[in-house]
Amino acid sequence: MFDRRSFLGGAAAAGLAQPVAAQALATIPLPTADLHGRNEDAYWAALRQQFLIPADVVNLNVGTVGSSPRPVLKAIFDGFETSEQMTQAGSEDYPIWGYGSWGAYRKPFADFMGATVDQMAILRNCTEANSYVANGFDMKLGDEVLMSDEEHGSGEMPWMLRQRRYGVVVKKFAMPKPPKDAADILNRINDAITPRTRIIFVSHISTATGVVLPAKDIAALARSKGILSAFDGAHAPGMIKVDLNDIGCDIYTGSMHKWLFATKGTGFLYLRDEDVMDRVWSTVVTGGYDDPTRKADRYMQIGSSCIPTLMGLNAATGLANAIGMDRIEARNRMLADYIHDQMMKRGAQSWTSPDPALRGAIATVNVPPVQRMELQDWLWTNHKVRIRGGAPSKLRLATPYFLSKADIDRFLGLFDEFRKMKGIS
Numbered sequence: 495m496f497d498r499r500s501f502l503g504g505a506a507a508a509g510l511a512q513p514v515a516a517q518a519l520a521t522i523p524l525p526t527a528d529l530h531g532r533n534e535d536a537y538w539a540a541l542r543q544q545f546l547i548p549a550d551v552v553n554l555n556v557g558t559v560g561s562s563p564r565p566v567l568k569a570i571f572d573g574f575e576t577s578e579q580m581t582q583a584g585s586e587d588y589p590i591w592g593y594g595s596w597g598a599y600r601k602p603f604a605d606f607m608g609a610t611v612d613q614m615a616i617l618r619n620c621t622e623a624n625s626y627v628a629n630g631f632d633m634k635l636g637d638e639v640l641m642s643d644e645e646h647g648s649g650e651m652p653w654m655l656r657q658r659r660y661g662v663v664v665k666k667f668a669m670p671k672p673p674k675d676a677a678d679i680l681n682r683i684n685d686a687i688t689p690r691t692r693i694i695f696v697s698h699i700s701t702a703t704g705v706v707l708p709a710k711d712i713a714a715l716a717r718s719k720g721i722l723s724a725f726d727g728a729h730a731p732g733m734i735k736v737d738l739n740d741i742g743c744d745i746y747t748g749s750m751h752k753w754l755f756a757t758k759g760t761g762f763l764y765l766r767d768e769d770v771m772d773r774v775w776s777t778v779v780t781g782g783y784d785d786p787t788r789k790a791d792r793y794m795q796i797g798s799s800c801i802p803t804l805m806g807l808n809a810a811t812g813l814a815n816a817i818g819m820d821r822i823e824a825r826n827r828m829l830a831d832y833i834h835d836q837m838m839k840r841g842a843q844s845w846t847s848p849d850p851a852l853r854g855a856i857a858t859v860n861v862p863p864v865q866r867m868e869l870q871d872w873l874w875t876n877h878k879v880r881i882r883g884g885a886p887s888k889l890r891l892a893t894p895y896f897l898s899k900a901d902i903d904r905f906l907g908l909f910d911e912f913r914k915m916k917g918i919s
């Protein structure tokens with residue numbers, strides 16, 4: 495069970511700064527846009543100041559959860575301070591998300607993702623959104639969902655549950671490891687489609703390998719066969735620029751707490767139009783869930799939830815817009831390409847892809863005989879460098895814009911040191 499005292503004790507033992515609300519609230523001005531042109535390194539270093547992550551910590555794992563920067567924390571704290579006064583203007587106004595439409599929070603995020611407010615429901619995480627899809631999509635006994643063999647548990651398990659309870663069939667295709675190009679993936683999907691396939695459910699960005707799947711082509715393939723396409727985009731918002739209506743998919747889910755650094759407890763469900771909504775029942779419901787005129791917000795009628803969470807989301811979207819998603823994506827990718835290439839020079843196998851078009855900002859590499867868990871523990875406990883990966887020897891290296899090349903070089907130097915220590919040449 496989570497124990498606050500031992501958690502704080504652990505943080506102190508690891509030499510980490512203790513959380514201090516005042517520190518979070520201290521506003522540091524954002525760098526001006528022209529600084530990027532004059533001195534790019536200074537620009538990103540100034541943005542690094544927005545994060546409470548101590549200067550000597552290198553965090554190569556926002557793939558699990560991001561860290562909310564000062565503007566987001568300020569919006570959340572301010573949100574609590576104002577909303578908890580309970581002085582809302584109308585006698586029926588209360589600070590709860592879960593009964594109203596909350597367009598003021600949905601619209602900026604919908605715009606950011608290339609969708610309309612009517613297509614966008616804000617939920618509490620990607621797991622919840624995936625569960626809405628697997629639980630709610632109209633299917634008959636024996637109908638098939640086609641997914642990859644690399645889905646995250648939060649994408650796969652909702653469908654496995656549906657299979658066990660209601661007899662739909664989960665079919666999987668094997669992702670190439672690594673994929674040579676987009677056709678390598680598309681051919682496998684095409685070959686796995688059967689007359690019973692009703693929906694293709696795949697990650698937009700694979701959690702295990704970081705491969706960015708060719709979402710637009712997959713959506714077009716599905717449409718050409720009369721099948722719905724659904725993407726688990728947990729890693730996409732804030733990592734790469736996403737234009738949902740341009741992708742042309744039917745359903746898309748995601749998390750904003752990872753790469754967008756929004757409040758923990760923010761996820762979303764996108765549904766292309768009312769025809770798709772008519773085929774997806776809601777799961778957590780209160781009054782209004784079956785009112786089609788509400789469009790996507792009928793999936794948000796979930797009972798009392800936390801409005802300052804949404805305020806933090808707006809601040810996170812605002813920060814990404816202020817920097818510019820093109821700029822963020824280019825930086826994220828540049829750092830990932832750098833770490834990927836450096837690991838290749840060290841004899842690693844790429845589990846992402848040799849094709850840069852299929853890579854985003856997660857570089858997964860296989861480095862046998864290095865034991866991932868041993869390296870991961872050593873890096874964090876002794877050197878304040880955070881990575882993650884898979885058994886036995888895969889390292890998942892996530893490179894958000896706030897990292898510097900010097901941070902990555904620090905990891906690389908430690909990786910070399912670890913191998914030397916273990917006698918691995």
Ligand SMILES: Cc1ncc(COP(=O)(O)O)c(C=O)c1O
Pocket residue numbers: 557558619620621622645646648649697699700701726727728729748749761
């Ligand atoms: C592909 C994918 N889907 C879903 C999830 C679950 O996200 P959340 O914890 O926001 O529900 C993750 C988390 O890492 C993921 O990588």
